[in-house]
Amino acid sequence: EVVLTQFPGTLSLSPGERATLSCRASQSISSTHLVWYQQKPGQAPRLLIYGAYSRATGIPDRFSGSGSGTDFTLTISRLEPEDFAVYYCQQYSSLLLTFGGGTKVEIK
Amino acid sequence: QVQLQESGPRLVKPSETLSLTCAVSGDSITSYYWNWIRQPPGKGLEWIGFTHHSGATSYNPSLKSRVTTSVDTSKNQFSLRLSSVTAADTAVYYCAKWAGSPEAFDIWGQGTMVAVSS
Numbered sequence: 001e002v003v004l005t006q007f008p009g010t011l012s013l014s015p016g017e018r019a020t021l022s023c024r025a026s027q028s029i030s031s032t033h034l035v036w037y038q039q040k041p042g043q044a045p046r047l048l049i050y051g052a053y054s055r056a057t058g059i060p061d062r063f064s065g066s067g068s069g070t071d072f073t074l075t076i077s078r079l080e081p082e083d084f085a086v087y088y089c090q091q092y093s094s095l096l097l098t099f100g101g102g103t104k105v106e107i108k
Numbered sequence: 109q110v111q112l113q114e115s116g117p118r119l120v121k122p123s124e125t126l127s128l129t130c131a132v133s134g135d136s137i138t139s140y141y142w143n144w145i146r147q148p149p150g151k152g153l154e155w156i157g158f159t160h161h162s163g164a165t166s167y168n169p170s171l172k173s174r175v176t177t178s179v180d181t182s183k184n185q186f187s188l189r190l191s192s193v194t195a196a197d198t199a200v201y202y203c204a205k206w207a208g209s210p211e212a213f214d215i216w217g218q219g220t221m222v223a224v225s226s
Contacts, residue, residue: 001169035212037153044202044216045153056210088153092211095166097143099153 002026004089004100012108019076021103023089028069035090036065036074038083039102045088049074079105110134112203112217120197120224126190130203130217137161137179141206142186143213144177146199154199158206159186193224 003026013019023034031052037045047056049065052072062077076083084107089100116128130142141164144156157167159177167175176189190197200221204213 032211037213039153044204044219045213046216047210047212047214050210050212054210056212056214090153090155090213096169097155097158099155102152 001096002029002091002093002098004091004098006087006089006100006103008103009101010104010106012106013079014108015079015081017079019074019079019083019105021074021076021087021105023067023072023074023100025070025072025091029091029093031068031072033092034065034067034072037088037090038085039088040085048087076105081107110205110215112205112215114201114203114217114220116220116222118220118222120193120222121226122194122224123192126188126193126197126201126222126224128188128201128203128220128222129185130187131183131185132205133184137181137184137186140208142177142179143204143206144188145202145204145213146197147202147219148196148199156188156190156201195224198222198224 005024034052036049039045053065064075086102086104088102111133113131120126138161141158143158161179174191179186200219202219203217205215207214
């Protein structure tokens with residue numbers, strides 16, 4: 001089973017700042033199998049990035065994904081007030097799916 | 109646009125079986141893979157498993173011995189059964205659609221909170 005570790009656990013930033021979130025896999029995974037979600041309090045997660053790099057429909061271009069192998073990154077170029085939330089990475093391989101523990105992006 | 113709606117008891121007693129249903133509207137359940145995901149209060153997401161109308165399933169190894177999922181094509185819905193529940197199974201349970209393109213959970217239900225308590 002692939003374990004995903006996200007860091008930092010919490011990121012305290014101000015609106016307009018750049019956010020860099022990391023997701024590390026316990027073994028190499030295909031980039032096509034790495035996904036990012038955003039979750040706000042009381043809501044279901046929302047798909048942000050799939051295939052490590054591709055933005056989902058309706059996702060603004062301030063969100064970008066990168067990485068390969070075991071290290072992946074979600075970058076929010078300039079934080080908007082609505083971006084303060086928890087972000088999860090997720091992978092699938094061999095018909096098994098796992099989520100990372102999440103990174104909370106909070107207002108500083 | 110596909111929409112998902114979970115339903116089922118909000119309170120389950122320890123050692124009993126948790127049963128939830130997810131109604132699918134806006135598309136046929138014979139497409140895609142249908143998943144269950146849960147989130148304990150204040151914690152992260154945990155994938156439970158998926159089911160396909162063909163009968164194909166895959167489950168989280170940590171839950172596999174207690175999980176059963178199924179699809180009812182006549183009602184366009186799918187179901188989860190989790191047996192021998194304990195307080196650790198208290199969580200918000202989400203159903204979600206795994207799209208072939210993109211390969212991700214692109215549609216989620218709103219989630220339903222299930223508490224395990226006597």
